[in-house]
Amino acid sequence: MEINAAKRGPRLHVKLAGELDHHSAEQTRNMLDTLLKDVTVRDMTLDLSEVTFMDSAGLGVILGRYRILSMRGGHLTLSGMSGAIDKIFRMSGIYAIVDRQ
Amino acid sequence: MDNYMELSFPSLSVNEGFARTAAAAFAAQLDPTIDQLSDLRTAVSEAVTNAIIHAYGSDPAALITLRCEREGRKIRIMVKDTGCGIADIELARRPFYTSKPELERSGMGFAVMEAFMDRVEIDSAPGEGTTVVMEKELEGRRGG
Numbered sequence: 001m002e003i004n005a006a007k008r009g010p011r012l013h014v015k016l017a018g019e020l021d022h023h024s025a026e027q028t029r030n031m032l033d034t035l036l037k038d039v040t041v042r043d044m045t046l047d048l049s050e051v052t053f054m055d056s057a058g059l060g061v062i063l064g065r066y067r068i069l070s071m072r073g074g075h076l077t078l079s080g081m082s083g084a085i086d087k088i089f090r091m092s093g094i095y096a097i098v099d100r101q
Numbered sequence: 102m103d104n105y106m107e108l109s110f111p112s113l114s115v116n117e118g119f120a121r122t123a124a125a126a127f128a129a130q131l132d133p134t135i136d137q138l139s140d141l142r143t144a145v146s147e148a149v150t151n152a153i154i155h156a157y158g159s160d161p162a163a164l165i166t167l168r169c170e171r172e173g174r175k176i177r178i179m180v181k182d183t184g185c186g187i188a189d190i191e192l193a194r195r196p197f198y199t200s201k202p203e204l205e206r207s208g209m210g211f212a213v214m215e216a217f218m219d220r221v222e223i224d225s226a227p228g229e230g231t232t233v234v235m236e237k238e239l240e241g242r243r244g245g
Contacts, residue, residue, distance in 0.1 A: 022114055063207060084140075088213060
């Protein structure tokens with residue numbers, strides 16, 4: 001998994017590229033949590049336009065980061081989902097708690 | 102049955118991508134749509150990941166078997182392990198239930214398999230391993 005991050009004020013914009021499955025979950029989680037150690041980050045946008053595969057393991061990673069942000073009063077925004085990834089998000093009900101772009 | 106393939110590979114997470122790609126490559130003979138292939142890849146990934154996380158843990162000595170069969174336009178996929186088995190299958194299928202919350206799992210594995218395939222059967226007993234059988238009818242590109 002490749003991660004590119006840019007911070008503007010309290011908002012972190014993160015672009016993921018690659019496959020988000022159980023195999024890449026731990027590495028992805030660790031990289032995102034390193035970025036979220038910066039407590040001035042309130043909101044994060046995850047750009048998934050270059051994520052070529054995601055299953056429920058990826059959903060677990062995203063839900064975990066949502067919890068971290070919501071505990072500090074921030075928001076998670078998801079953008080660039082393919083149809084397949086959107087299908088998993090829709091069935092999980094995650095759109096009720098995160099923003100989508 | 103018109104055609105089949107069977108593979109065995111060790112219970113290592115790096116093989117999740119291999120298994121779903123192999124199943125999709127087998128299904129390609131039915132000229133499926135991109136969406137159908139994507140559904141198959143996701144369902145296989147869920148079943149293989151369950152075997153790795155729940156049945157065995159990462160263990161290079163433990164084997165997972167993936168079998169794909171084609172019958173007309175139907176694909177049947179079997180993912181078999183000889184690991185710890187599932188005590189309560191109904192509970193395991195329940196959306197958002199996970200036996201390993203500490204791993205930050207979403208508990209959506211079986212729900213995703215059920216949503217992306219036409220039929221999902223789980224044959225399992227404690228100490229006797231688990232076999233997941235999933236079927237999907239790959240309708241033609243023009244819906245016929």
